Amino acid sequence: MNIKIRSFNRQQAPKPNLTSLEIDKVNKWVSESEKTPLCLEIGAGAGLHAIQWAKDNCSERLIAIEQTHERASKLKQRVKNHSLENILPIQSDAMLFIPHYILENCIKDIFILYPNPNPKEKDKNQRWVNMPAMKNILATLKINGKLTLATNIENYANEASSGFQEQWQLNLLESKASPFSFNPRTHFEKKYLERKNTCYNLVFGKEKNHQ
Template structure:
């Protein structure tokens, strides 16, 4: 839902929407076909594998991670605890943002701490508006009266990762 509405509202921006599961991808493809949005690319793949091969360093303005499974019993599988998060940062342009949304307060607390302490990113944390409708999960959580949070992490100037220049690896 988010990719479609974002693409409709930002026709001058190229959007890449990646979905791993077949059912969700097929449903998404049907919805996207109705609008024929030329600025929206649909990808049926695992996001991590596809990004490694399909996205060059310093090329992305925003990455949205909306309502991921927080893997509460395995913190090594949480986005900001994975080595892959550094790879995502290498794909962002200076000033680029990673936007994480969740309805689980301990998860957003941990993510914010990791962003600041480990990744040295500036952050902006806010509540998600009660009328937001970016994903089916968000609609469901807000309709139940749950609080949802958004953490925006911003890549600063002169930020370097091990993945910025492949020739040095």
């Protein structure tokens, strides 16, 4: 991979404003992450995956991060409607929220499902695999923690596959292309599968000797 990734300075990045209730809950969940596994979803959109995940994984917790007001409001309303106690919706830029609020080595799973593809060459630094903040994001993963990334763009999947292995030293545990044997997990996955697009699902693992 021939892209140079700049370093991300947490001190210089603005700390997102959260409510005191949100801060207390994030701190509590992080401090309890040894006994109650904690997961993150980045770019959770309106929350289809987050809600289903929370129902399917009652003994774990998910912080679902979405930066746009419109989608985060829908996500928050859905969480309320479903009365789910194990999901915390946060409206924030994940690149700022994670380094400021999540400790290292406490996250079991990170989900990035159908991120904005930024397909233009000039925008390649805005793809997750090329982002400086990925260093801080991956530092929050536990050893044996996993990163799941889905996309409908083959080039994005290929770049992520090589970049997460070579640049970020993760192991590729799984690489699948649709048709998957499961129902659509997210609103975007539903749209792409209905259009008969191929969807790619990559799962990476963080090993013991990860630097």
